[in-house]
Amino acid sequence: MARLTINGKTIDVDADGGTPLLWVIREQAGLTGTKYGCGVAQCGACTVHIDGAAMRSCSVTLDSITPEQKIVTIEGLSNDSSHPVQKAWLALDVPQCGYCQSGMIMAAAALLQQKPKPTDEDISTEITNICRCGTYNRVRAAIKQASIG
Amino acid sequence: MTIALDMSRRSFLGRSAAVAGGLTLGFHIPGLAGDKGAALAAETTPEVNAWVVIRPDETVVIRVARSEMGQGTLTGLAQLVAEELGCDWKNVTTEYPTPGQNVARKRVWQNFSTGGSRGIRESNDYVRRGGAAARMMLLQAAANEWKVPVGELSAKLGVITHAASGRSTTYGKVAAAAAQLPAPADVPLKDPKDWTIAGKPLPRLDTADKLNGKQVYGLDLKMPGMLNAAIKDAPVFGATIKSFDATKIEGMKGVRKVVPVGNSAVAVVADTWWQAKTALDALPIVYDTTPNDKVSSETIAAMLKEGLTAKEAYEGNKAGDVTAALGSAAKKVEAVYSFPFQNHATMEPMNATALYTAERCDVWCPTQNGEAAFAALVEASGLPADKCDVHKINLGGGFGRRGMTDYVRQVVAIAKTMPGTPIKLIWSREEDMTHGRYHPITHAKLTGALDAEGNLTGLHMRISGQSILSSVNPQALQGGKDPATFQGLNPGGAEGAFSYAIPNLLIDHAMRNTHVPPGFWRGVNLNQNAIYVECFMDELALAAGKDPLAFRQKLLAKSPKNLAVLNAVAEKIGWNSPAPEGVHRGIAQIMGFGSYVAAAAEVSVDAKGTLKILRIVAATDPGHAVNPQQIAAQVEGSFAYGLSACLYGECTVKDGRIEQENFDTYQIMKADEMPKVEALLMPSGGFWGGVGEPTIAVAAPAVLNAIFKATGKRVRNLPLKNEDLRRA
Numbered sequence: 001m002a003r004l005t006i007n008g009k010t011i012d013v014d015a016d017g018g019t020p021l022l023w024v025i026r027e028q029a030g031l032t033g034t035k036y037g038c039g040v041a042q043c044g045a046c047t048v049h050i051d052g053a054a055m056r057s058c059s060v061t062l063d064s065i066t067p068e069q070k071i072v073t074i075e076g077l078s079n080d081s082s083h084p085v086q087k088a089w090l091a092l093d094v095p096q097c098g099y100c101q102s103g104m105i106m107a108a109a110a111l112l113q114q115k116p117k118p119t120d121e122d123i124s125t126e127i128t129n130i131c132r133c134g135t136y137n138r139v140r141a142a143i144k145q146a147s148i149g
Numbered sequence: 150m151t152i153a154l155d156m157s158r159r160s161f162l163g164r165s166a167a168v169a170g171g172l173t174l175g176f177h178i179p180g181l182a183g184d185k186g187a188a189l190a191a192e193t194t195p196e197v198n199a200w201v202v203i204r205p206d207e208t209v210v211i212r213v214a215r216s217e218m219g220q221g222t223l224t225g226l227a228q229l230v231a232e233e234l235g236c237d238w239k240n241v242t243t244e245y246p247t248p249g250q251n252v253a254r255k256r257v258w259q260n261f262s263t264g265g266s267r268g269i270r271e272s273n274d275y276v277r278r279g280g281a282a283a284r285m286m287l288l289q290a291a292a293n294e295w296k297v298p299v300g301e302l303s304a305k306l307g308v309i310t311h312a313a314s315g316r317s318t319t320y321g322k323v324a325a326a327a328a329q330l331p332a333p334a335d336v337p338l339k340d341p342k343d344w345t346i347a348g349k350p351l352p353r354l355d356t357a358d359k360l361n362g363k364q365v366y367g368l369d370l371k372m373p374g375m376l377n378a379a380i381k382d383a384p385v386f387g388a389t390i391k392s393f394d395a396t397k398i399e400g401m402k403g404v405r406k407v408v409p410v411g412n413s414a415v416a417v418v419a420d421t422w423w424q425a426k427t428a429l430d431a432l433p434i435v436y437d438t439t440p441n442d443k444v445s446s447e448t449i450a451a452m453l454k455e456g457l458t459a460k461e462a463y464e465g466n467k468a469g470d471v472t473a474a475l476g477s478a479a480k481k482v483e484a485v486y487s488f489p490f491q492n493h494a495t496m497e498p499m500n501a502t503a504l505y506t507a508e509r510c511d512v513w514c515p516t517q518n519g520e521a522a523f524a525a526l527v528e529a530s531g532l533p534a535d536k537c538d539v540h541k542i543n544l545g546g547g548f549g550r551r552g553m554t555d556y557v558r559q560v561v562a563i564a565k566t567m568p569g570t571p572i573k574l575i576w577s578r579e580e581d582m583t584h585g586r587y588h589p590i591t592h593a594k595l596t597g598a599l600d601a602e603g604n605l606t607g608l609h610m611r612i613s614g615q616s617i618l619s620s621v622n623p624q625a626l627q628g629g630k631d632p633a634t635f636q637g638l639n640p641g642g643a644e645g646a647f648s649y650a651i652p653n654l655l656i657d658h659a660m661r662n663t664h665v666p667p668g669f670w671r672g673v674n675l676n677q678n679a680i681y682v683e684c685f686m687d688e689l690a691l692a693a694g695k696d697p698l699a700f701r702q703k704l705l706a707k708s709p710k711n712l713a714v715l716n717a718v719a720e721k722i723g724w725n726s727p728a729p730e731g732v733h734r735g736i737a738q739i740m741g742f743g744s745y746v747a748a749a750a751e752v753s754v755d756a757k758g759t760l761k762i763l764r765i766v767a768a769t770d771p772g773h774a775v776n777p778q779q780i781a782a783q784v785e786g787s788f789a790y791g792l793s794a795c796l797y798g799e800c801t802v803k804d805g806r807i808e809q810e811n812f813d814t815y816q817i818m819k820a821d822e823m824p825k826v827e828a829l830l831m832p833s834g835g836f837w838g839g840v841g842e843p844t845i846a847v848a849a850p851a852v853l854n855a856i857f858k859a860t861g862k863r864v865r866n867l868p869l870k871n872e873d874l875r876r877a
């Protein structure tokens with residue numbers, strides 16, 4: 001048994017310590033908004049916040065997390081899609097298939113937390129998620145929109 | 150007809166509860182497209198016709214047969230129905246009918262297949278007629294109630310008004326009566342210039358749930374009692390399993406069953422997918438040897454090279470006498486190009502969920518072709534068609550890959566061994582990368598004849614390489630020839646006409662198939678054909694001492710639509726004025742998927758050979774434009790897909806297997822390299838072209854032509870990652 005704090009709730013999970021956090025979130029916590037894309041920290045579809053920092057949950061194992069660490073998934077970013085990033089995403093109709101978008105939004109929210117007014121350069125360096133539908137330009141525009149509130 | 154659908158809805162919902170002990174799936178499950186209450190409404194509210202259900206609360210449920218995979222067809226098709234229906238767009242929601250219902254109702258929704266940018270261009274007529282017929286029936290119902298001639302009524306935003314008496318009612322109030330009326334025989338359509346919903350840049354209908362994790366993809370399905378499966382197919386295409394030792398993993402945590410699937414694959418079923426995958430990775434599997442074990446990228450290249458000069462080839466386009474023209478040319482230009490295998494790499498790996506019992510079998514899956522998935526399910530389950538159905542779940546990308554049904558067959562085979570237990574099969578990224586249906590590999594040799602004035606008098610284009618249809622749909626071959634190979638090179642037709650006027654022309658194909666299975670990959674054969682032709686046009690222009698734009702304009706003098714998009718991008722990028730210091734431009738155009746497209750690119754290449762794609766201008770003439778902001782999104786996405794292929798896309802073969810297993814070796818273009826895209830939408834009316842694919846084809850050649858200007862290097866073999874771009 002391991003104890004985790006996800007989206008403000010404490011949950012006990014029964015999984016091997018080597019299980020990636022991604023699969024604990026999806027299969028034990030039942031939160032499927034966090035996606036599997038590659039499993040090897042390449043695509044960012046699995047991005048969550050751990051103590052405020054964007055992390056690729058496929059490459060974090062269960063036994064490396066303590067109960068005190070605050071994990072936030074896309075479901076916990078806001079109760080009602082009211083986070084500035086979600087609002088900007090809606091206004092610019094960013095998603096296409098949408099599969100990468102949880103990870104994109106979590107990465108963008110972490111970036112804005114760190115740098116409230118990111119430059120193009122910041123966005124290029126920090127948003128390294130893959131989107132096969134090619135929403136990159138709207139992602140960039142929406143991050144900028146969210147940054148001016 | 151109404152009853153038939155309602156019955157099957159009811160029976161589906163009832164059955165689910167009975168069989169699976171009450172699916173706690175809400176309405177995410179039965180394949181509803183982002184809709185939360187349509188299944189209930191369809192149960193209690195009779196449909197006006199196959200396309201339209203209007204509930205008493207005025208909600209308009211529009212049925213969409215094509216699959217939404219990001220391209221926006223769900224919203225676009227709904228706009229077309231709503232336009233003719235004359236409802237209030239705010240009240241519109243959508244749902245997917247199932248393939249089983251389509252069969253039961255004699256294909257009332259026609260084709261479910263979603264590919265070839267055909268969603269809107271092929272179904273616009275009948276979906277609009279569906280909306281228009283529903284409007285006529287609603288008006289007639291009101292006329293009957295008020296006992297006035299229907300011609301005296303008008304409808305707007307779902308409100309029906311009788312001006313003479315000042316009465317009004319709503320669609321929701323008369324829908325039940327309308328449902329009882331016969332369908333009208335003569336259904337006129339609006340002139341697109343009068344559109345108020347279609348043609349407008351409306352936001353997508355399916356965005357909200359994609360922002361908060363609520364959108365359910367196939368990968369996310371949950372059912373009571375469900376188990377998870379991971380699968381490994383033979384790494385060498387065509388190989389079979391000699392043996393595997395299940396005892397090595399049977400005691401592992403969560404493992405329920407080890408299941409051979411066909412003669413080449415083995416699946417592990419476990420409580421969680423991570424357990425299944427972990428156990429599968431530990432399973433010792435021995436494969437038989439096959440002749441394919443010796444195939445490599447090098448042996449394939451040698452085979453294709455031979456095809457470039459082979460005697461026998463299928464003719465795709467022919468005019469005049471190209472041999473004579475080449476013989477009498479003042480100048481001959483020759484070049485050989487190549488385009489590699491590529492994986493679709495949808496962000497959501499292949500997956501499907503099946504529930505098999507002795508009585509029936511249901512599959513829930515993201516698919517671009519519900520009817521093909523249904524056929525695969527019926528065959529794999531061995532059950533009668535009326536005991537099977539496929540429920541479409543939202544797709545995390547398709548790009549052509551999800552038109553195939555391999556994963557459907559697999560999940561049914563697994564579920565059959567565990568009756569009554571829902572099985573969710575998920576492919577690992579590694580499985581997905583190494584068991585694709587790849588963009589076909591081809592080489593092309595182009596030989597052009599220029600006269601003394603630099604006019605192009607002859608062109609021979611020999612393609613050597615894979616045929617998609619001979620693998621995917623051999624019945625569609627024409628006397629052995631694969632007509633799809635000539636996309637963009639045909640003498641005419643909507644799929645892609647070769648528009649340059651060249652008096653002596655021969656385009657032919659030496660078919661050279663490999664054991665690596667090809668498939669329809671977003672943009673299909675237009676992709677490499679456009680690279681071959683459009684880069685070679687620049688080579689010819691150079692040899693003729695002409696400007697690449699002027700050279701094309703002359704050859705396109707009789708192709709006004711091609712010319713219009715070409716001129717538009719040239720003007721917007723400033724072709725005839727000098728580019729800023731260090732910036733270089735390239736241009737390309739083509740016709741395909743029913744649309745006319747062109748692109749101009751600006752790039753820079755520094756002393757180290759580092760390429761920057763600075764700016765893209767793209768023009769599209771799709772005839773009619775149903776949702777301009779979604780078309781802009783498709784154009785941008787097309788550049789992401791096409792430029793990713795141009796920069797990085799390549800699957801290589803070693804010892805008979807695909808070498809790239811994940812995104813660390815199959816790199817994808819990201820935000821940092823994505824250029825600014827200025828999309829010019831130029832709908833000239835009078836025809837319906839697709840927008841999901843055509844612009845991909847001009848992405849690479851525009852950039853490659855600009856790279857030549859920047860470096861003097863003519864890149865003829867993709868991807869660019871293998872090239873040294875330092876100025877020679």
Ligand code: FES
Pocket residue numbers: 035036037038039040041042043044045046047056057058059
């Ligand atoms: S799934 Fe974690 S980075 Fe791709």
Ligand code: FES
Pocket residue numbers: 095096097098099100101130131132133134135219496545546
């Ligand atoms: S929206 Fe489809 S992968 Fe990004």
